[in-house]
Amino acid sequence: MIVLQRFGRANPSLSQCSGGHQQGCNLSALQQRSSSSKKFLVVMLRHGESEWNQKNLFCGWYDAPLTEKGAKEATLAGKAIKDAKINFDIAHTSLLSRAQDTLKHILKEIGQECIPVHKTWRLNERHYGNLTGLNKAETAKKYGEKQVKIWRRSYDTPPPPIKKDNKYYECITKDPRYCEGPPPEEFPKSESLKMTIKRTLPYWDNVIVPQIRDGKKLIITAHGNSLRGIIKHLDKISDEAIMQLNLPTAVPFFYELDECMVPLAPMKFLGDPETVKKAMESVANQGKAK
Numbered sequence: 047m048i049v050l051q052r053f054g055r056a057n058p059s060l061s062q063c064s065g066g067h068q069q070g071c072n073l074s075a076l077q078q079r080s081s082s083s084k085k086f087l088v089v090m091l092r093h094g095e096s097e098w099n100q101k102n103l104f105c106g107w108y109d110a111p112l113t114e115k116g117a118k119e120a121t122l123a124g125k126a127i128k129d130a131k132i133n134f135d136i137a138h139t140s141l142l143s144r145a146q147d148t149l150k151h152i153l154k155e156i157g158q159e160c161i162p163v164h165k166t167w168r169l170n171e172r173h174y175g176n177l178t179g180l181n182k183a184e185t186a187k188k189y190g191e192k193q194v195k196i197w198r199r200s201y202d203t204p205p206p207p208i209k210k211d212n213k214y215y216e217c218i219t220k221d222p223r224y225c226e227g228p229p230p231e232e233f234p235k236s237e238s239l240k241m242t243i244k245r246t247l248p249y250w251d252n253v254i255v256p257q258i259r260d261g262k263k264l265i266i267t268a269h270g271n272s273l274r275g276i277i278k279h280l281d282k283i284s285d286e287a288i289m290q291l292n293l294p295t296a297v298p299f300f301y302e303l304d305e306c307m308v309p310l311a312p313m314k315f316l317g318d319p320e321t322v323k324k325a326m327e328s329v330a331n332q333g334k335a336k
């Protein structure tokens with residue numbers, strides 16, 4: 047296993063363990079941690095390159111398929127997982143096909159196509175509002191790189207809400223895959239990272255954490271920003287520092303968690319450090335005017 051770049055955690059684990067999301071965990075559990083030392087593994091990754099990633103378009107809840115390159119990236123992610131001798135009991139993914147298909151390629155590669163797969167809108171990409179379908183570099187030319195970085199990476203500034211005359215409004219809003227949620231009154235018109243975390247974290251706390259505690263090994267395939275929210279939560283990254291995190295496509299990363307669901311170390315990527323660094327820089331540069 048090649049351990050890659052780490053993205054630093056702001057606060058010590060004590061504050062995490064006593065936090066509101068770490069149910070059933072108290073100081074004495076923390077103190078016993080070194081003696082009991084149970085570890086739980088969870089692997090996550092952003093999907094492979096989508097057609098809209100390739101065209102550098104804001105995608106959000108639009109259902110762009112994987113490109114051929116994206117499918118290959120997903121298979122390579124599967125190989126990295128296989129080389130690391132990791133296998134899974136349960137998978138979680140979003141309702142968007144780029145994340146679901148990435149998962150399929152991985153499970154095929156590791157010979158685990160039969161494990162249960164849970165799909166939820168709560169792991170969807172953040173809704174990019176009225177930016178959906180716009181080219182990121184052209185938007186930076188029009189509104190400035192600073193504004194585009196705020197829309198892409200700030201914690202609590204949402205992009206402008208999607209308008210009814212947006213070309214993609216109908217196909218997103220009326221998509222039958224959302225018949226079980228979100229409820230119409232909560233259907234997003236655009237989402238900041240903060241808003242994305244608000245709908246992703248209940249799924250982490252109420253569905254994922256109980257399975258991890260139950261000893262199940264999980265893989266989660268999702269999106270650049272829905273995963274940034276989970277990472278922010280686990281690694282206690284500040285609202286300012288999270289602006290610098292850009293997730294590359296289809297590079298698995300993992301956490302080992304203790305029984306308080308506190309990471310024993312910050313997120314770690316599987317892969318070649320230099321390649322991942324370049325891929326992260328290239329994601330950051332997608333918002334530059336060219």
Ligand SMILES: O=C(O)[C@@H](COP(=O)(O)O)OP(=O)(O)O
Pocket residue numbers: 092093096099103104105106107171174182198268269270271329332
């Ligand atoms: O919605 C999108 O355009 C990208 C992320 O874009 P940035 O926030 O990196 O601009 O989402 P993903 O490809 O992970 O589903």
